[in-house]
Amino acid sequence: MGVSIEVNGLNAWYGSNHTLQDITLHIPANEATALIGPSGCGKSTFVRCINRMHETNPIAKVTGEVKVGGVDIYSETSAVEVRRRIGMVFQRPNPFPTMSIYDNVASGLRLNGYRNRRVLDEIVERSLKNAALWDEVKDDLKKKSGASLSGGQQQRLCIARALAVDPEVLLMDEPASALDPVSTAKIEDLIFQLKVQYTIVIVTHNMQQAARVAERTGFFLNGRLVEFDSTHKIFTNPGDKRTEDYITGRFG
Amino acid sequence: MVRIRFQQNLDDLKEKLLVMAGMAEQAIQRAVEAYRVRDLSICDLVNRGEMAINRLEREIDQMSLDLLAMEQPMAIDLRFILSVIKINADLERVGDSARAISDRVRELQAFPVAELPIDIPRIANLASGMVRKALQAFIEGDADMAQAVLSMDDSVDKLNSGAHYTLLSLMKKEPGVAPQALNALMISRALERVADHATNIAEDVIFWVRGADVRHNVGAPGNSQQPNGR
Numbered sequence: 462m463g464v465s466i467e468v469n470g471l472n473a474w475y476g477s478n479h480t481l482q483d484i485t486l487h488i489p490a491n492e493a494t495a496l497i498g499p500s501g502c503g504k505s506t507f508v509r510c511i512n513r514m515h516e517t518n519p520i521a522k523v524t525g526e527v528k529v530g531g532v533d534i535y536s537e538t539s540a541v542e543v544r545r546r547i548g549m550v551f552q553r554p555n556p557f558p559t560m561s562i563y564d565n566v567a568s569g570l571r572l573n574g575y576r577n578r579r580v581l582d583e584i585v586e587r588s589l590k591n592a593a594l595w596d597e598v599k600d601d602l603k604k605k606s607g608a609s610l611s612g613g614q615q616q617r618l619c620i621a622r623a624l625a626v627d628p629e630v631l632l633m634d635e636p637a638s639a640l641d642p643v644s645t646a647k648i649e650d651l652i653f654q655l656k657v658q659y660t661i662v663i664v665t666h667n668m669q670q671a672a673r674v675a676e677r678t679g680f681f682l683n684g685r686l687v688e689f690d691s692t693h694k695i696f697t698n699p700g701d702k703r704t705e706d707y708i709t710g711r712f713g
Numbered sequence: 714m715v716r717i718r719f720q721q722n723l724d725d726l727k728e729k730l731l732v733m734a735g736m737a738e739q740a741i742q743r744a745v746e747a748y749r750v751r752d753l754s755i756c757d758l759v760n761r762g763e764m765a766i767n768r769l770e771r772e773i774d775q776m777s778l779d780l781l782a783m784e785q786p787m788a789i790d791l792r793f794i795l796s797v798i799k800i801n802a803d804l805e806r807v808g809d810s811a812r813a814i815s816d817r818v819r820e821l822q823a824f825p826v827a828e829l830p831i832d833i834p835r836i837a838n839l840a841s842g843m844v845r846k847a848l849q850a851f852i853e854g855d856a857d858m859a860q861a862v863l864s865m866d867d868s869v870d871k872l873n874s875g876a877h878y879t880l881l882s883l884m885k886k887e888p889g890v891a892p893q894a895l896n897a898l899m900i901s902r903a904l905e906r907v908a909d910h911a912t913n914i915a916e917d918v919i920f921w922v923r924g925a926d927v928r929h930n931v932g933a934p935g936n937s938q939q940p941n942g943r
Binding site for chain 1: 716719785786787788789790791792923924
């Protein structure tokens with residue numbers, strides 16, 4: 462099941478650049494939460510802080526508290542465990558190009574020490590089914606490489622790979638921006654199905670997409686969280702003038 | 714400022730709706746004048762005007778549909794276009810009411826003029842005053858002014874109920890003037906509906922400006938922000 466995420470006073474820097482300033486918000490379990498805002502506003506940095514990827518950059522620094530399912534991910538657990546509990550899907554599908562479809566999905570499990578063939582088969586099948594890809598690839602699991610799939614299929618393969626290690630949270634950074642409308646629709650349908658089991662945080666520049674898939678939406682601007690509310694409120698009657706200017710295209 | 718073309722399209726839409734509003738308001742004034750002076754040539758003007766109103770209604774709906782489909786507006790822009798669509802429908806119905814009044818005036822021509830103890834021009838003044846004020850609120854994006862329109866509806870309702878009671882009593886007492894009284898009653902009813910449409914328009918302005926749905930007295934007060942740019 463998904464878990465809630467509590468963020469309190471989160472600050473992040475790249476060198477001297479203060480990219481996230483005092484972010485506090487509560488992301489409920491088993492919902493999709495969309496993060497919107499102009500390029501460079503800090504939304505991607507925010508999701509990278511939630512699974513401790515921000516700190517992989519040597520000039521990056523983070524302060525504040527991020528609790529995932531009640532556990533402080535910066536003080537009470539390891540980065541490796543955090544990344545198992547919190548899967549991530551990126552803008553461009555990034556399957557391991559030389560691996561088969563099967564091995565792509567199983568890669569995280571093998572890294573975590575899974576060797577039993579039957580268990581691996583089961584989890585790979587379940588993950589591909591949860592990512593709505595199974596029916597399209599079940600006959601070519603070990604014959605075809607991940608790179609041989611279409612862009613939309615590759616993205617769902619990456620989702621299956623993230624799901625295989627049984628995460629509680631799925632972070633998606635512009636997961637459909639490189640996809641055609643049909644593949645985008647499949648990803649969006651998938652988000653609806655995945656919410657039942659996972660907590661989803663999706664960064665998107667496509668506001669209609671945020672409106673379609675997310676229960677809640679946060680608007681970031683210049684490293685600050687300007688407004689966080691129900692998606693309905695944000696897109697029909699936002700409370701902050703800056704949010705309204707952004708979503709109606711009156712920015713700049 | 715970006716999305717300049719979209720902004721221009723919204724301005725064009727607003728302008729077109731205001732043309733429609735002017736025609737609807739004029740139609741009511743003409744219909745009541747036709748009643749007052751019993752002039753069928755004014756009724757013809759009302760009928761011709763109604764056709765133009767119907768044509769504009771379709772154009773405004775088409776423009777709104779295009780903007781919704783092509784621009785996928787959000788927040789205040791989305792509320793604006795939704796309000797325009799609804800105000801458009803109300804204005805068309807105001808045109809229908811004017812037509813209904815002019816039809817009654819035609820029918821009255823077959824009967825001698827009867828002195829009726831009701832004040833149709835007064836009801837008409839109040840009802841068209843409400844339409845004018847609701848549209849002024851729309852032009853200025855002023856939710857407070859729209860709110861004031863809502864409280865005016867009761868007076869028109871009362872005048873209409875009073876006319877109803879008076880004319881029914883008259884028909885019982887003097888059956889000879891029943892056709893004139895019946896037509897006057899229907900005119901009063903048409904004007905009361907005009908006031909209802911003005912109320913709807915005012916509610917749509919409040920929805921546009923504040924994002925608050927105040928229909929049927931259940932809306933929570935929204936924020937008092939003013940729309941920008943239009």
